[in-house]
Amino acid sequence: MSGAPAPVRLPAGMRLLERGWLSSNNIVLHEGDQATVVDSGYVKHAAQTVALVGRAAEGRCVTRLVNTHCHSDHVGGNAALQRAFACTILIPDGEADNVARWDETALDLAGLGQRNERFMHDGTLRAGDTLRMGGLDWLALAAPGHDMDSLVYYAPEARLLISADALWEDGFGVLFPEFGGEPGLQTARETLDMIAKLDLETVIPGHGPAFGEPQRALQRAYDRLEAFALDRGKLVRNALRVMVSFHLMDVGSAELPGIADLLERSPFATAASELYRLPMPAIAERLVGDLAGAGVLRIAGGRLYSV
16 A cells, blocks of 8 residues: 555546535536536535536537535535536435425535525436446446435446545545434445445545545545544544534634534534533634644634635
8 A cells, every 4th residue: 555646547528627625526528519517516616617617518518417416515506507508407316305395404504504506406316327428338326424315426438436425535525424313334334345346447536636546545434434433523523623614615704603603503513512511612612723723724813714
């Protein structure tokens, strides 16, 4: 497990738009005079996403938008892309009812201080479905753990996986189900086991650059899961830090009482109280101090700012 990572080459008909951590990556796949987009980033960047996708389509009609899952940083540009290109939107089947009703609690918006623009989907995808994108056949695979309804897309011919937040080069997304009474750790491990069995050369994650040598990433993900299983406090602290960091990237700045209120309304509130055994304002102060010490945020004039 040493040495420089292998260079990554993507198929000719694919354009990867690597975004910052507030927005998920966008993938634009060419198919004749048409193009498909996978995931659309966060609503704050929707106008930028439309412009980037338009350029990456290179004159093709953007006819279809496919989502891996329905967290705000992956579907936030859906409505804007649909207006701009009149594209159809396909989402995981398990998300259909929540999206149709626009249930902000089920969509992990209300309790996380996140925003989105409502959109209407045109169809759904299920595990086992195959879709043609970028001259390749992609198999939809169930990938619960970060999100219980998430799908990843695998192209056997290219040995290529669009892994969303199920696998990053250095980990995976927050295991939200674990805080709602579902077995996030267990299902995340099962998802990693599934990925480990694929004939795989390259991974395009939901965040960060595409990478090769997926076994390295898988080992890091397994190690992270094991650490969370052995010490639930690490799982809780990770979730809290991600939520606060994401919120500050979105709003730009906040005051400490606002962070305490965000924590109080979040799905992590009970776990945070059990871990710290402190009132929520004190938990917020400790968490903010940790984030400032790690260089994730800065404090100036009594306000907190994203770095």
